[in-house]
Amino acid sequence: MFVIDLFFDIVLYSLGIFLLLNCCYLLFFSLAGHKKVKPLQELLKKDRRFCILIPAYQENEVILETSKAALNHQYAGTFDVFVIADGLLPETIATLQNTGVGVIEVAFEKSTKGKALAAALNALPENTYDIAAILDVDNIMGADFLQEVNKAFGAGYKVVQAHRTAKNLDSTFAFLDACNEEINNHIYRKGHFAVGMSSALIGSGMAFGFTYLKELLNNIGETVGEDKELDFRIAKNQDKICYLDKVYVYDEKIENAKVFTQQRTRWIAAQLEFMKKYAGEGVTQFLKFGNYEFFNKVAQAFLVPRMLLIGVLGLLFLASLVLPFGPAPAFWGVLLLLLGAALFIALPGRFYKNPKLWKAFIQVPYAIFCMAKALFQVNKAKKSFLSTPHKVKAVSTEVHV
Structure with missing residues:
Protein backbone atom coordinates (compact mmCIF):
# COMPACT_ATOMS: atom_id res chain seq x y z
CA MET A 1 0.00 0.00 0.00
CA LYS A 36 4.69 49.83 -23.14
CA VAL A 37 6.60 49.16 -26.35
CA LYS A 38 8.78 51.83 -27.93
CA PRO A 39 7.52 53.08 -31.32
CA LEU A 40 9.34 51.64 -34.32
CA GLN A 41 12.10 53.78 -35.78
CA GLU A 42 11.77 53.75 -39.57
CA LEU A 43 15.36 53.81 -40.84
CA LEU A 44 14.74 53.41 -44.56
CA LYS A 45 11.65 55.17 -45.89
CA LYS A 46 10.30 53.88 -49.17
CA ASP A 47 7.10 52.37 -50.50
CA ARG A 48 7.84 48.68 -50.96
CA ARG A 49 6.06 46.52 -53.50
CA PHE A 50 3.55 44.07 -52.02
CA CYS A 51 1.95 40.90 -53.24
CA ILE A 52 -1.06 39.87 -51.16
CA LEU A 53 -1.51 36.10 -51.14
CA ILE A 54 -4.90 34.60 -50.26
CA PRO A 55 -5.01 30.77 -50.24
CA ALA A 56 -8.57 29.66 -51.04
CA TYR A 57 -9.54 26.03 -50.57
CA GLN A 58 -13.04 25.37 -52.00
CA GLU A 59 -14.34 28.75 -50.75
CA ASN A 60 -16.15 30.12 -53.79
CA GLU A 61 -18.37 32.68 -52.10
CA VAL A 62 -16.17 34.20 -49.40
CA ILE A 63 -13.13 34.67 -51.64
CA LEU A 64 -15.03 37.05 -53.93
CA GLU A 65 -15.74 39.40 -51.02
CA THR A 66 -12.28 39.10 -49.50
CA SER A 67 -10.42 39.74 -52.75
CA LYS A 68 -12.65 42.72 -53.56
CA ALA A 69 -11.91 44.27 -50.16
CA ALA A 70 -8.18 43.62 -50.65
CA LEU A 71 -8.20 45.35 -54.05
CA ASN A 72 -9.84 48.41 -52.49
CA HIS A 73 -7.22 48.72 -49.74
CA GLN A 74 -5.44 52.09 -49.65
CA TYR A 75 -1.64 52.09 -49.87
CA ALA A 76 0.79 54.76 -51.07
CA GLY A 77 2.88 52.21 -52.98
CA THR A 78 1.97 49.43 -55.38
CA PHE A 79 0.47 46.04 -54.59
CA ASP A 80 -1.16 43.12 -56.37
CA VAL A 81 -3.68 40.64 -55.01
CA PHE A 82 -3.31 36.94 -55.81
CA VAL A 83 -5.77 34.19 -54.95
CA ILE A 84 -4.23 30.72 -54.69
CA ALA A 85 -7.11 28.70 -56.09
CA ASP A 86 -7.34 25.15 -54.77
CA GLY A 87 -10.60 23.53 -55.83
CA LEU A 88 -12.37 26.75 -56.85
CA LEU A 89 -15.10 26.61 -59.50
CA PRO A 90 -14.22 27.81 -63.05
CA GLU A 91 -16.82 30.58 -62.81
CA THR A 92 -15.29 31.81 -59.52
CA ILE A 93 -11.85 31.93 -61.14
CA ALA A 94 -13.24 33.83 -64.13
CA THR A 95 -14.97 36.36 -61.87
CA LEU A 96 -11.77 36.91 -59.89
CA GLN A 97 -9.73 37.47 -63.03
CA ASN A 98 -12.30 39.92 -64.39
CA THR A 99 -12.00 42.05 -61.24
CA GLY A 100 -8.23 42.37 -61.56
CA VAL A 101 -7.21 39.67 -59.10
CA GLY A 102 -4.35 37.40 -60.09
CA VAL A 103 -5.24 33.71 -59.87
CA ILE A 104 -2.68 30.97 -59.27
CA GLU A 105 -4.29 27.56 -59.62
CA VAL A 106 -2.91 24.66 -57.60
CA ALA A 107 -3.93 21.04 -57.06
CA PHE A 108 -2.54 18.55 -54.58
CA GLU A 109 -3.33 14.99 -53.58
CA LYS A 110 -3.40 16.33 -50.02
CA SER A 111 -3.96 20.07 -49.80
CA THR A 112 -2.11 22.18 -47.26
CA LYS A 113 -1.73 25.91 -46.91
CA GLY A 114 2.05 25.67 -46.79
CA LYS A 115 2.28 23.83 -50.11
CA ALA A 116 -0.16 26.29 -51.72
CA LEU A 117 1.92 29.29 -50.61
CA ALA A 118 5.17 27.68 -51.77
CA ALA A 119 3.67 26.93 -55.19
CA ALA A 120 2.38 30.49 -55.54
CA LEU A 121 5.74 32.07 -54.70
CA ASN A 122 7.48 29.83 -57.22
CA ALA A 123 4.93 30.86 -59.86
CA LEU A 124 5.44 34.59 -59.31
CA PRO A 125 8.25 36.41 -61.13
CA GLU A 126 11.52 37.13 -59.30
CA ASN A 127 12.44 40.69 -58.26
CA THR A 128 8.90 42.01 -58.76
CA TYR A 129 7.83 42.20 -55.11
CA ASP A 130 9.59 43.18 -51.89
CA ILE A 131 7.02 41.88 -49.40
CA ALA A 132 4.52 39.03 -49.39
CA ALA A 133 1.50 39.53 -47.13
CA ILE A 134 -0.66 36.51 -46.28
CA LEU A 135 -4.39 36.64 -45.59
CA ASP A 136 -6.86 33.86 -44.87
CA VAL A 137 -9.81 33.48 -47.19
CA ASP A 138 -12.09 35.35 -44.74
CA ASN A 139 -9.68 38.14 -43.72
CA ILE A 140 -10.24 41.86 -44.24
CA MET A 141 -7.29 44.23 -43.83
CA GLY A 142 -7.84 47.13 -41.47
CA ALA A 143 -7.00 50.71 -42.43
CA ASP A 144 -3.28 51.33 -43.14
CA PHE A 145 -2.35 47.65 -42.83
CA LEU A 146 0.06 47.72 -45.78
CA GLN A 147 1.39 51.18 -44.86
CA GLU A 148 2.22 50.15 -41.29
CA VAL A 149 3.73 46.84 -42.35
CA ASN A 150 5.88 48.79 -44.81
CA LYS A 151 7.12 50.98 -41.93
CA ALA A 152 8.05 47.91 -39.89
CA PHE A 153 10.16 46.66 -42.78
CA GLY A 154 11.71 50.11 -42.91
CA ALA A 155 12.67 49.58 -39.27
CA GLY A 156 14.66 46.51 -40.28
CA TYR A 157 12.25 43.60 -39.67
CA LYS A 158 11.96 40.72 -42.14
CA VAL A 159 8.77 39.25 -40.65
CA VAL A 160 5.73 41.12 -39.29
CA GLN A 161 2.60 39.87 -37.53
CA ALA A 162 -0.41 42.20 -37.34
CA HIS A 163 -3.19 42.08 -34.73
CA ARG A 164 -5.79 39.62 -35.98
CA THR A 165 -9.13 40.33 -34.35
CA ALA A 166 -12.76 39.27 -34.62
CA LYS A 167 -14.82 40.23 -37.63
CA ASN A 168 -18.03 38.92 -36.06
CA LEU A 169 -19.44 38.47 -32.55
CA ASP A 170 -22.82 37.14 -33.65
CA SER A 171 -22.99 34.06 -31.44
CA THR A 172 -21.86 33.07 -27.97
CA PHE A 173 -19.30 30.67 -29.43
CA ALA A 174 -17.99 33.39 -31.76
CA PHE A 175 -17.59 35.70 -28.76
CA LEU A 176 -15.78 32.97 -26.80
CA ASP A 177 -13.49 32.36 -29.79
CA ALA A 178 -12.83 36.11 -30.04
CA CYS A 179 -11.89 36.22 -26.34
CA ASN A 180 -9.54 33.27 -26.85
CA GLU A 181 -7.81 34.96 -29.80
CA GLU A 182 -7.34 38.25 -27.90
CA ILE A 183 -5.81 36.37 -24.97
CA ASN A 184 -3.46 34.65 -27.42
CA ASN A 185 -2.59 38.02 -28.95
CA HIS A 186 -1.80 39.48 -25.55
CA ILE A 187 0.30 36.58 -24.24
CA TYR A 188 2.04 35.14 -27.29
CA ARG A 189 2.41 38.26 -29.37
CA LYS A 190 2.14 41.49 -27.39
CA GLY A 191 3.66 40.07 -24.18
CA HIS A 192 6.60 38.43 -25.92
CA PHE A 193 7.32 41.44 -28.12
CA ALA A 194 7.17 43.76 -25.11
CA VAL A 195 10.09 41.95 -23.44
CA GLY A 196 12.19 41.93 -26.61
CA MET A 197 11.26 38.48 -27.91
CA SER A 198 9.62 37.44 -31.16
CA SER A 199 5.88 37.54 -31.58
CA ALA A 200 4.29 34.22 -32.44
CA LEU A 201 2.82 33.91 -35.93
CA ILE A 202 -0.89 33.25 -36.23
CA GLY A 203 -1.26 31.99 -39.81
CA SER A 204 -2.62 35.14 -41.45
CA GLY A 205 -2.33 38.90 -41.18
CA MET A 206 1.41 38.37 -41.48
CA ALA A 207 4.04 39.62 -43.91
CA PHE A 208 7.51 38.45 -44.97
CA GLY A 209 10.31 39.61 -47.18
CA PHE A 210 9.42 37.99 -50.50
CA THR A 211 12.66 36.06 -51.02
CA TYR A 212 12.87 35.24 -47.30
CA LEU A 213 9.43 33.61 -47.38
CA LYS A 214 10.48 31.50 -50.37
CA GLU A 215 13.44 30.26 -48.35
CA LEU A 216 11.30 29.54 -45.29
CA LEU A 217 8.73 27.57 -47.31
CA ASN A 218 11.32 25.37 -48.97
CA ASN A 219 10.40 21.72 -48.27
CA ILE A 220 7.51 22.81 -46.03
CA GLY A 221 5.96 19.34 -46.42
CA GLU A 222 2.42 18.39 -45.46
CA THR A 223 2.37 19.88 -41.97
CA VAL A 224 -1.05 20.96 -40.68
CA GLY A 225 0.59 23.89 -38.87
CA GLU A 226 2.61 25.79 -41.47
CA ASP A 227 2.66 28.95 -39.31
CA LYS A 228 4.25 27.04 -36.41
CA GLU A 229 6.82 25.47 -38.75
CA LEU A 230 7.68 28.97 -39.98
CA ASP A 231 7.94 30.09 -36.33
CA PHE A 232 10.56 27.42 -35.66
CA ARG A 233 12.50 28.13 -38.85
CA ILE A 234 12.61 31.86 -38.12
CA ALA A 235 13.68 31.20 -34.52
CA LYS A 236 16.43 28.89 -35.76
CA ASN A 237 17.66 31.74 -37.98
CA GLN A 238 17.50 33.99 -34.88
CA ASP A 239 15.42 36.60 -36.71
CA LYS A 240 12.90 38.66 -34.72
CA ILE A 241 9.21 38.75 -35.61
CA CYS A 242 7.67 42.20 -35.16
CA TYR A 243 4.18 42.54 -33.69
CA LEU A 244 1.96 45.47 -34.68
CA ASP A 245 -0.66 45.61 -31.95
CA LYS A 246 -2.55 48.61 -33.40
CA VAL A 247 -2.65 47.28 -36.96
CA TYR A 248 -5.69 45.07 -37.51
CA VAL A 249 -6.79 42.23 -39.73
CA TYR A 250 -10.38 41.14 -39.25
CA ASP A 251 -11.04 37.40 -39.06
CA GLU A 252 -14.25 35.36 -38.92
CA LYS A 253 -14.79 33.64 -35.58
CA ILE A 254 -16.18 30.15 -35.06
CA GLU A 255 -19.98 30.12 -34.67
CA ASN A 256 -20.65 26.61 -33.38
CA ALA A 257 -19.16 23.69 -31.47
CA LYS A 258 -18.72 21.43 -34.51
CA VAL A 259 -16.46 23.85 -36.35
CA PHE A 260 -14.70 24.77 -33.07
CA THR A 261 -13.84 21.08 -32.53
CA GLN A 262 -12.63 20.65 -36.11
Whole structure:
Protein backbone atom coordinates (compact mmCIF):
# COMPACT_ATOMS: atom_id res chain seq x y z
CA MET A 1 0.00 0.00 0.00
CA PHE A 2 2.86 2.35 0.85
CA VAL A 3 4.42 1.72 -2.55
CA ILE A 4 1.15 2.51 -4.33
CA ASP A 5 0.68 5.73 -2.34
CA LEU A 6 4.28 6.73 -3.07
CA PHE A 7 3.81 6.06 -6.80
CA PHE A 8 0.69 8.25 -7.02
CA ASP A 9 2.36 10.92 -4.88
CA ILE A 10 5.26 11.10 -7.34
CA VAL A 11 2.93 11.17 -10.35
CA LEU A 12 0.64 13.87 -8.95
CA TYR A 13 3.41 16.06 -7.56
CA SER A 14 5.29 15.82 -10.88
CA LEU A 15 2.10 16.72 -12.73
CA GLY A 16 1.54 19.57 -10.28
CA ILE A 17 4.99 21.04 -10.95
CA PHE A 18 4.45 20.79 -14.71
CA LEU A 19 1.05 22.52 -14.51
CA LEU A 20 2.46 25.15 -12.15
CA LEU A 21 5.08 26.02 -14.79
CA ASN A 22 2.26 26.27 -17.36
CA CYS A 23 0.37 28.76 -15.19
CA CYS A 24 3.48 30.81 -14.32
CA TYR A 25 4.45 31.05 -18.00
CA LEU A 26 1.02 32.35 -18.96
CA LEU A 27 0.88 34.78 -16.04
CA PHE A 28 4.35 36.21 -16.71
CA PHE A 29 3.64 37.04 -20.36
CA SER A 30 0.12 38.21 -19.52
CA LEU A 31 1.63 40.80 -17.18
CA ALA A 32 4.38 41.61 -19.70
CA GLY A 33 1.73 42.42 -22.30
CA HIS A 34 0.86 45.58 -20.36
CA LYS A 35 4.41 46.90 -20.74
CA LYS A 36 4.69 49.83 -23.14
CA VAL A 37 6.60 49.16 -26.35
CA LYS A 38 8.78 51.83 -27.93
CA PRO A 39 7.52 53.08 -31.32
CA LEU A 40 9.34 51.64 -34.32
CA GLN A 41 12.10 53.78 -35.78
CA GLU A 42 11.77 53.75 -39.57
CA LEU A 43 15.36 53.81 -40.84
CA LEU A 44 14.74 53.41 -44.56
CA LYS A 45 11.65 55.17 -45.89
CA LYS A 46 10.30 53.88 -49.17
CA ASP A 47 7.10 52.37 -50.50
CA ARG A 48 7.84 48.68 -50.96
CA ARG A 49 6.06 46.52 -53.50
CA PHE A 50 3.55 44.07 -52.02
CA CYS A 51 1.95 40.90 -53.24
CA ILE A 52 -1.06 39.87 -51.16
CA LEU A 53 -1.51 36.10 -51.14
CA ILE A 54 -4.90 34.60 -50.26
CA PRO A 55 -5.01 30.77 -50.24
CA ALA A 56 -8.57 29.66 -51.04
CA TYR A 57 -9.54 26.03 -50.57
CA GLN A 58 -13.04 25.37 -52.00
CA GLU A 59 -14.34 28.75 -50.75
CA ASN A 60 -16.15 30.12 -53.79
CA GLU A 61 -18.37 32.68 -52.10
CA VAL A 62 -16.17 34.20 -49.40
CA ILE A 63 -13.13 34.67 -51.64
CA LEU A 64 -15.03 37.05 -53.93
CA GLU A 65 -15.74 39.40 -51.02
CA THR A 66 -12.28 39.10 -49.50
CA SER A 67 -10.42 39.74 -52.75
CA LYS A 68 -12.65 42.72 -53.56
CA ALA A 69 -11.91 44.27 -50.16
CA ALA A 70 -8.18 43.62 -50.65
CA LEU A 71 -8.20 45.35 -54.05
CA ASN A 72 -9.84 48.41 -52.49
CA HIS A 73 -7.22 48.72 -49.74
CA GLN A 74 -5.44 52.09 -49.65
CA TYR A 75 -1.64 52.09 -49.87
CA ALA A 76 0.79 54.76 -51.07
CA GLY A 77 2.88 52.21 -52.98
CA THR A 78 1.97 49.43 -55.38
CA PHE A 79 0.47 46.04 -54.59
CA ASP A 80 -1.16 43.12 -56.37
CA VAL A 81 -3.68 40.64 -55.01
CA PHE A 82 -3.31 36.94 -55.81
CA VAL A 83 -5.77 34.19 -54.95
CA ILE A 84 -4.23 30.72 -54.69
CA ALA A 85 -7.11 28.70 -56.09
CA ASP A 86 -7.34 25.15 -54.77
CA GLY A 87 -10.60 23.53 -55.83
CA LEU A 88 -12.37 26.75 -56.85
CA LEU A 89 -15.10 26.61 -59.50
CA PRO A 90 -14.22 27.81 -63.05
CA GLU A 91 -16.82 30.58 -62.81
CA THR A 92 -15.29 31.81 -59.52
CA ILE A 93 -11.85 31.93 -61.14
CA ALA A 94 -13.24 33.83 -64.13
CA THR A 95 -14.97 36.36 -61.87
CA LEU A 96 -11.77 36.91 -59.89
CA GLN A 97 -9.73 37.47 -63.03
CA ASN A 98 -12.30 39.92 -64.39
CA THR A 99 -12.00 42.05 -61.24
CA GLY A 100 -8.23 42.37 -61.56
CA VAL A 101 -7.21 39.67 -59.10
CA GLY A 102 -4.35 37.40 -60.09
CA VAL A 103 -5.24 33.71 -59.87
CA ILE A 104 -2.68 30.97 -59.27
CA GLU A 105 -4.29 27.56 -59.62
CA VAL A 106 -2.91 24.66 -57.60
CA ALA A 107 -3.93 21.04 -57.06
CA PHE A 108 -2.54 18.55 -54.58
CA GLU A 109 -3.33 14.99 -53.58
CA LYS A 110 -3.40 16.33 -50.02
CA SER A 111 -3.96 20.07 -49.80
CA THR A 112 -2.11 22.18 -47.26
CA LYS A 113 -1.73 25.91 -46.91
CA GLY A 114 2.05 25.67 -46.79
CA LYS A 115 2.28 23.83 -50.11
CA ALA A 116 -0.16 26.29 -51.72
CA LEU A 117 1.92 29.29 -50.61
CA ALA A 118 5.17 27.68 -51.77
CA ALA A 119 3.67 26.93 -55.19
CA ALA A 120 2.38 30.49 -55.54
CA LEU A 121 5.74 32.07 -54.70
CA ASN A 122 7.48 29.83 -57.22
CA ALA A 123 4.93 30.86 -59.86
CA LEU A 124 5.44 34.59 -59.31
CA PRO A 125 8.25 36.41 -61.13
CA GLU A 126 11.52 37.13 -59.30
CA ASN A 127 12.44 40.69 -58.26
CA THR A 128 8.90 42.01 -58.76
CA TYR A 129 7.83 42.20 -55.11
CA ASP A 130 9.59 43.18 -51.89
CA ILE A 131 7.02 41.88 -49.40
CA ALA A 132 4.52 39.03 -49.39
CA ALA A 133 1.50 39.53 -47.13
CA ILE A 134 -0.66 36.51 -46.28
CA LEU A 135 -4.39 36.64 -45.59
CA ASP A 136 -6.86 33.86 -44.87
CA VAL A 137 -9.81 33.48 -47.19
CA ASP A 138 -12.09 35.35 -44.74
CA ASN A 139 -9.68 38.14 -43.72
CA ILE A 140 -10.24 41.86 -44.24
CA MET A 141 -7.29 44.23 -43.83
CA GLY A 142 -7.84 47.13 -41.47
CA ALA A 143 -7.00 50.71 -42.43
CA ASP A 144 -3.28 51.33 -43.14
CA PHE A 145 -2.35 47.65 -42.83
CA LEU A 146 0.06 47.72 -45.78
CA GLN A 147 1.39 51.18 -44.86
CA GLU A 148 2.22 50.15 -41.29
CA VAL A 149 3.73 46.84 -42.35
CA ASN A 150 5.88 48.79 -44.81
CA LYS A 151 7.12 50.98 -41.93
CA ALA A 152 8.05 47.91 -39.89
CA PHE A 153 10.16 46.66 -42.78
CA GLY A 154 11.71 50.11 -42.91
CA ALA A 155 12.67 49.58 -39.27
CA GLY A 156 14.66 46.51 -40.28
CA TYR A 157 12.25 43.60 -39.67
CA LYS A 158 11.96 40.72 -42.14
CA VAL A 159 8.77 39.25 -40.65
CA VAL A 160 5.73 41.12 -39.29
CA GLN A 161 2.60 39.87 -37.53
CA ALA A 162 -0.41 42.20 -37.34
CA HIS A 163 -3.19 42.08 -34.73
CA ARG A 164 -5.79 39.62 -35.98
CA THR A 165 -9.13 40.33 -34.35
CA ALA A 166 -12.76 39.27 -34.62
CA LYS A 167 -14.82 40.23 -37.63
CA ASN A 168 -18.03 38.92 -36.06
CA LEU A 169 -19.44 38.47 -32.55
CA ASP A 170 -22.82 37.14 -33.65
CA SER A 171 -22.99 34.06 -31.44
CA THR A 172 -21.86 33.07 -27.97
CA PHE A 173 -19.30 30.67 -29.43
CA ALA A 174 -17.99 33.39 -31.76
CA PHE A 175 -17.59 35.70 -28.76
CA LEU A 176 -15.78 32.97 -26.80
CA ASP A 177 -13.49 32.36 -29.79
CA ALA A 178 -12.83 36.11 -30.04
CA CYS A 179 -11.89 36.22 -26.34
CA ASN A 180 -9.54 33.27 -26.85
CA GLU A 181 -7.81 34.96 -29.80
CA GLU A 182 -7.34 38.25 -27.90
CA ILE A 183 -5.81 36.37 -24.97
CA ASN A 184 -3.46 34.65 -27.42
CA ASN A 185 -2.59 38.02 -28.95
CA HIS A 186 -1.80 39.48 -25.55
CA ILE A 187 0.30 36.58 -24.24
CA TYR A 188 2.04 35.14 -27.29
CA ARG A 189 2.41 38.26 -29.37
CA LYS A 190 2.14 41.49 -27.39
CA GLY A 191 3.66 40.07 -24.18
CA HIS A 192 6.60 38.43 -25.92
CA PHE A 193 7.32 41.44 -28.12
CA ALA A 194 7.17 43.76 -25.11
CA VAL A 195 10.09 41.95 -23.44
CA GLY A 196 12.19 41.93 -26.61
CA MET A 197 11.26 38.48 -27.91
CA SER A 198 9.62 37.44 -31.16
CA SER A 199 5.88 37.54 -31.58
CA ALA A 200 4.29 34.22 -32.44
CA LEU A 201 2.82 33.91 -35.93
CA ILE A 202 -0.89 33.25 -36.23
CA GLY A 203 -1.26 31.99 -39.81
CA SER A 204 -2.62 35.14 -41.45
CA GLY A 205 -2.33 38.90 -41.18
CA MET A 206 1.41 38.37 -41.48
CA ALA A 207 4.04 39.62 -43.91
CA PHE A 208 7.51 38.45 -44.97
CA GLY A 209 10.31 39.61 -47.18
CA PHE A 210 9.42 37.99 -50.50
CA THR A 211 12.66 36.06 -51.02
CA TYR A 212 12.87 35.24 -47.30
CA LEU A 213 9.43 33.61 -47.38
CA LYS A 214 10.48 31.50 -50.37
CA GLU A 215 13.44 30.26 -48.35
CA LEU A 216 11.30 29.54 -45.29
CA LEU A 217 8.73 27.57 -47.31
CA ASN A 218 11.32 25.37 -48.97
CA ASN A 219 10.40 21.72 -48.27
CA ILE A 220 7.51 22.81 -46.03
CA GLY A 221 5.96 19.34 -46.42
CA GLU A 222 2.42 18.39 -45.46
CA THR A 223 2.37 19.88 -41.97
CA VAL A 224 -1.05 20.96 -40.68
CA GLY A 225 0.59 23.89 -38.87
CA GLU A 226 2.61 25.79 -41.47
CA ASP A 227 2.66 28.95 -39.31
CA LYS A 228 4.25 27.04 -36.41
CA GLU A 229 6.82 25.47 -38.75
CA LEU A 230 7.68 28.97 -39.98
CA ASP A 231 7.94 30.09 -36.33
CA PHE A 232 10.56 27.42 -35.66
CA ARG A 233 12.50 28.13 -38.85
CA ILE A 234 12.61 31.86 -38.12
CA ALA A 235 13.68 31.20 -34.52
CA LYS A 236 16.43 28.89 -35.76
CA ASN A 237 17.66 31.74 -37.98
CA GLN A 238 17.50 33.99 -34.88
CA ASP A 239 15.42 36.60 -36.71
CA LYS A 240 12.90 38.66 -34.72
CA ILE A 241 9.21 38.75 -35.61
CA CYS A 242 7.67 42.20 -35.16
CA TYR A 243 4.18 42.54 -33.69
CA LEU A 244 1.96 45.47 -34.68
CA ASP A 245 -0.66 45.61 -31.95
CA LYS A 246 -2.55 48.61 -33.40
CA VAL A 247 -2.65 47.28 -36.96
CA TYR A 248 -5.69 45.07 -37.51
CA VAL A 249 -6.79 42.23 -39.73
CA TYR A 250 -10.38 41.14 -39.25
CA ASP A 251 -11.04 37.40 -39.06
CA GLU A 252 -14.25 35.36 -38.92
CA LYS A 253 -14.79 33.64 -35.58
CA ILE A 254 -16.18 30.15 -35.06
CA GLU A 255 -19.98 30.12 -34.67
CA ASN A 256 -20.65 26.61 -33.38
CA ALA A 257 -19.16 23.69 -31.47
CA LYS A 258 -18.72 21.43 -34.51
CA VAL A 259 -16.46 23.85 -36.35
CA PHE A 260 -14.70 24.77 -33.07
CA THR A 261 -13.84 21.08 -32.53
CA GLN A 262 -12.63 20.65 -36.11
CA GLN A 263 -10.38 23.70 -35.91
CA ARG A 264 -8.95 22.70 -32.52
CA THR A 265 -8.30 19.18 -33.80
CA ARG A 266 -6.01 20.69 -36.42
CA TRP A 267 -4.31 22.96 -33.86
CA ILE A 268 -3.66 20.14 -31.36
CA ALA A 269 -2.33 17.91 -34.14
CA ALA A 270 0.12 20.68 -35.12
CA GLN A 271 1.19 21.18 -31.50
CA LEU A 272 1.86 17.46 -31.01
CA GLU A 273 3.73 17.32 -34.32
CA PHE A 274 6.17 20.07 -33.36
CA MET A 275 6.54 18.89 -29.78
CA LYS A 276 7.86 15.56 -31.10
CA LYS A 277 9.83 17.09 -33.95
CA TYR A 278 11.72 19.83 -32.12
CA ALA A 279 11.95 18.83 -28.43
CA GLY A 280 15.52 17.56 -28.67
CA GLU A 281 16.67 20.31 -31.00
CA GLY A 282 15.27 22.93 -28.62
CA VAL A 283 17.69 21.82 -25.90
CA THR A 284 20.58 21.73 -28.39
CA GLN A 285 19.80 25.18 -29.75
CA PHE A 286 19.73 26.63 -26.24
CA LEU A 287 22.82 24.91 -24.79
CA LYS A 288 25.02 25.04 -27.90
CA PHE A 289 23.98 28.31 -29.53
CA GLY A 290 22.23 30.23 -26.74
CA ASN A 291 19.11 30.35 -28.91
CA TYR A 292 16.48 31.04 -26.23
CA GLU A 293 13.89 31.99 -28.89
CA PHE A 294 13.94 28.48 -30.34
CA PHE A 295 13.86 26.95 -26.85
CA ASN A 296 10.86 29.16 -26.04
CA LYS A 297 9.00 27.92 -29.13
CA VAL A 298 9.59 24.34 -27.95
CA ALA A 299 8.39 25.29 -24.45
CA GLN A 300 5.17 26.65 -26.00
CA ALA A 301 4.62 23.31 -27.75
CA PHE A 302 4.63 21.63 -24.33
CA LEU A 303 2.04 23.98 -22.84
CA VAL A 304 -1.37 22.42 -22.23
CA PRO A 305 -4.05 24.15 -24.39
CA ARG A 306 -5.81 26.59 -22.08
CA MET A 307 -9.30 25.11 -22.29
CA LEU A 308 -7.89 21.69 -21.43
CA LEU A 309 -5.78 23.26 -18.68
CA ILE A 310 -8.89 24.72 -17.05
CA GLY A 311 -10.60 21.34 -17.21
CA VAL A 312 -7.58 19.38 -15.92
CA LEU A 313 -7.00 21.72 -12.98
CA GLY A 314 -10.70 21.66 -12.11
CA LEU A 315 -10.75 17.86 -12.10
CA LEU A 316 -7.55 17.63 -10.06
CA PHE A 317 -8.94 20.08 -7.50
CA LEU A 318 -12.10 18.01 -7.09
CA ALA A 319 -10.14 14.75 -6.98
CA SER A 320 -7.81 16.13 -4.29
CA LEU A 321 -10.79 16.58 -1.97
CA VAL A 322 -11.10 12.78 -1.69
CA LEU A 323 -7.72 11.32 -2.68
CA PRO A 324 -5.31 10.52 0.18
CA PHE A 325 -2.22 11.28 -1.90
CA GLY A 326 -0.83 14.08 -4.06
CA PRO A 327 -0.93 17.84 -3.43
CA ALA A 328 -3.59 19.30 -1.15
CA PRO A 329 -6.70 20.98 -2.60
CA ALA A 330 -5.17 24.37 -1.76
CA PHE A 331 -2.35 23.71 -4.24
CA TRP A 332 -4.71 23.03 -7.14
CA GLY A 333 -6.85 25.97 -6.03
CA VAL A 334 -3.84 28.29 -6.22
CA LEU A 335 -3.06 27.02 -9.72
CA LEU A 336 -6.63 27.75 -10.79
CA LEU A 337 -6.27 31.27 -9.36
CA LEU A 338 -2.97 31.81 -11.19
CA LEU A 339 -4.50 30.63 -14.45
CA GLY A 340 -7.61 32.75 -13.92
CA ALA A 341 -5.46 35.81 -13.19
CA ALA A 342 -3.41 35.25 -16.36
CA LEU A 343 -6.55 35.02 -18.51
CA PHE A 344 -8.40 37.94 -16.92
CA ILE A 345 -5.34 40.19 -17.16
CA ALA A 346 -4.84 39.27 -20.82
CA LEU A 347 -8.43 39.86 -21.94
CA PRO A 348 -8.93 43.44 -23.28
CA GLY A 349 -11.12 45.69 -21.15
CA ARG A 350 -13.72 46.20 -23.87
CA PHE A 351 -14.81 42.57 -23.59
CA TYR A 352 -15.81 43.07 -19.95
CA LYS A 353 -18.34 45.68 -21.06
CA ASN A 354 -20.09 43.26 -23.41
CA PRO A 355 -23.03 41.31 -21.87
CA LYS A 356 -22.14 38.31 -24.05
CA LEU A 357 -19.12 37.68 -21.82
CA TRP A 358 -21.24 36.06 -19.11
CA LYS A 359 -23.02 33.86 -21.66
CA ALA A 360 -19.57 32.88 -22.97
CA PHE A 361 -18.55 31.78 -19.46
CA ILE A 362 -21.47 29.36 -19.46
CA GLN A 363 -20.13 27.83 -22.70
CA VAL A 364 -16.67 27.16 -21.20
CA PRO A 365 -17.51 23.62 -19.90
CA TYR A 366 -18.84 22.69 -23.34
CA ALA A 367 -15.72 24.17 -24.98
CA ILE A 368 -13.58 22.06 -22.62
CA PHE A 369 -15.52 18.97 -23.74
CA CYS A 370 -14.95 19.95 -27.39
CA MET A 371 -11.21 20.32 -26.73
CA ALA A 372 -11.12 16.87 -25.11
CA LYS A 373 -12.97 15.47 -28.11
CA ALA A 374 -10.50 17.18 -30.46
CA LEU A 375 -7.62 15.58 -28.57
CA PHE A 376 -8.90 12.13 -29.51
CA GLN A 377 -9.43 13.09 -33.16
CA VAL A 378 -5.93 14.33 -34.02
CA ASN A 379 -5.35 11.48 -36.49
CA LYS A 380 -8.05 13.02 -38.70
CA ALA A 381 -5.86 16.08 -39.24
CA LYS A 382 -2.98 13.87 -40.38
CA LYS A 383 -5.10 12.09 -42.97
CA SER A 384 -7.01 15.01 -44.49
CA PHE A 385 -7.00 18.81 -44.71
CA LEU A 386 -9.47 20.01 -42.06
CA SER A 387 -10.23 23.44 -43.47
CA THR A 388 -12.45 25.79 -41.49
CA PRO A 389 -15.66 26.69 -43.39
CA HIS A 390 -16.48 30.39 -43.74
CA LYS A 391 -19.41 32.63 -44.57
CA VAL A 392 -19.62 36.12 -46.04
CA LYS A 393 -19.74 38.53 -43.10
CA ALA A 394 -19.32 42.24 -42.68
CA VAL A 395 -17.18 43.55 -39.82
CA SER A 396 -19.47 43.62 -36.78
CA THR A 397 -20.33 46.96 -35.20
CA GLU A 398 -19.66 45.25 -31.86
CA VAL A 399 -15.97 44.88 -32.71
CA HIS A 400 -14.37 47.90 -31.13
CA VAL A 401 -10.71 48.53 -31.83
